[in-house]
Amino acid sequence: MNPELRRALEQGLRRVPGMNAATKLLAVRLETVKALLARRLDENPLPVPDAVTPSDIPSVAELGPGDRVLAELDQDGFAFAIHPADVPFFNRRSEKMPRLRYRLHVVLRRGYVCVRKRFIGQPRNAPPGAHLSALLGLFFYNEAAALLRLRDLPSVPRIRDLHLTTRTLFVDYVRGQTLQHQVAERGQKVLDIDLAPLGQLFDPERDRREIEAFASGGGEAYSGRIEEIVRAMNARGVAPLDVKLGNVLIGEKTGALYWVDFERAALEGTPRYREQLAEHHDLVNRWFGLSLPGDGQA
Numbered sequence: 001m002n003p004e005l006r007r008a009l010e011q012g013l014r015r016v017p018g019m020n021a022a023t024k025l026l027a028v029r030l031e032t033v034k035a036l037l038a039r040r041l042d043e044n045p046l047p048v049p050d051a052v053t054p055s056d057i058p059s060v061a062e063l064g065p066g067d068r069v070l071a072e073l074d075q076d077g078f079a080f081a082i083h084p085a086d087v088p089f090f091n092r093r094s095e096k097m098p099r100l101r102y103r104l105h106v107v108l109r110r111g112y113v114c115v116r117k118r119f120i121g122q123p124r125n126a127p128p129g130a131h132l133s134a135l136l137g138l139f140f141y142n143e144a145a146a147l148l149r150l151r152d153l154p155s156v157p158r159i160r161d162l163h164l165t166t167r168t169l170f171v172d173y174v175r176g177q178t179l180q181h182q183v184a185e186r187g188q189k190v191l192d193i194d195l196a197p198l199g200q201l202f203d204p205e206r207d208r209r210e211i212e213a214f215a216s217g218g219g220e221a222y223s224g225r226i227e228e229i230v231r232a233m234n235a236r237g238v239a240p241l242d243v244k245l246g247n248v249l250i251g252e253k254t255g256a257l258y259w260v261d262f263e264r265a266a267l268e269g270t271p272r273y274r275e276q277l278a279e280h281h282d283l284v285n286r287w288f289g290l291s292l293p294g295d296g297q298a
């Protein structure tokens with residue numbers, strides 16, 4: 001097609017409501033299905049250093065390493081073990097806050113300890129667009145495509161398997177606190193369980209308070225490592241837009257940092273990537289005191 005005509009057509013299509021989302025959905029579905037057809041998931045890369053292995057799980061000594069559910073993750077990412085022997089292993093707290101979206105479990109699956117993320121359901125009060133995107137699988141395919149692009153990075157837990165029909169992802173389980181847990185441990189009110197009763201769960205000031213709490217607790221010590229991870233993800237065409245302390249894990253064994261949660265990541269090759277990359281940089285700059293090229297500088 002004549003390049004000018006193509007450009008005009010693309011610009012016209014971009015003005016049709018929902019066209020960017022529809023184009024992205026098509027792109028991430030194709031990318032995921034292509035990876036499955038190329039048997040990328042059969043490659044079995046070594047887990048990242050802080051990934052848990054079946055022999056680390058206390059109940060395996062008694063029940064063996066066969067497939068089963070080990071624990072349920074709650075809204076703040078605390079893990080509630082099923083078997084009593086596993087309770088001390090997981091970071092259970094006294095009260096469980098049910099998750100607002102998606103069920104998350106730690107499972108044993110084919111010899112790996114994985115987080116099982118099932119992309120079914122949005123909270124009832126979610127905007128209609130979020131319901132539609134969830135229904136069509138946009139978040140599921142987006143996270144799958146992103147994790148497949150990042151599968152060789154030492155700082156992202158590896159995707160082990162995915163189920164298209166049940167929209168389920170299996171990702172290596174990394175044991176450790178999130179940066180959010182660490183801030184909360186120092187007494188700052190940043191967890192959903194603390195904020196929900198105060199009506200601050202969706203408070204626009206919430207991010208600012210989280211950022212300040214992190215910075216005042218010496219968060220800048222992590223800046224260099226976060227910048228490295230961000231650059232490595234960007235080099236693979238992934239720019240997470242869900243930037244927050246709860247999406248960065250500190251591995252318990254090595255102290256290395258891991259980035260999780262890619263359902264809303266911008267992906268190179270899909271509409272508006274350049275703009276979203278600048279938006280992602282603005283977010284990581286704000287959270288972690290970096291100075292990556294953001295809006296107007298890119």
Ligand SMILES: Nc1ncnc2c1ncn2[C@@H]1O[C@H](COP(=O)(O)OP(=O)(O)O)[C@@H](O)[C@H]1O
Nearest residue numbers: 073077115157171172173174178246247260261
């Ligand atoms: N691979 C993983 N290893 C260990 N914990 C994880 C992993 N993935 C997610 N978690 C925990 O579960 C929480 C929620 O997972 P996430 O993918 O961020 O879902 P959500 O979209 O609901 O934020 C994280 O904040 C983290 O505490």
Ligand SMILES: [Mg+2]
Nearest residue numbers: 246247260261
């Ligand atoms: Mg998250």
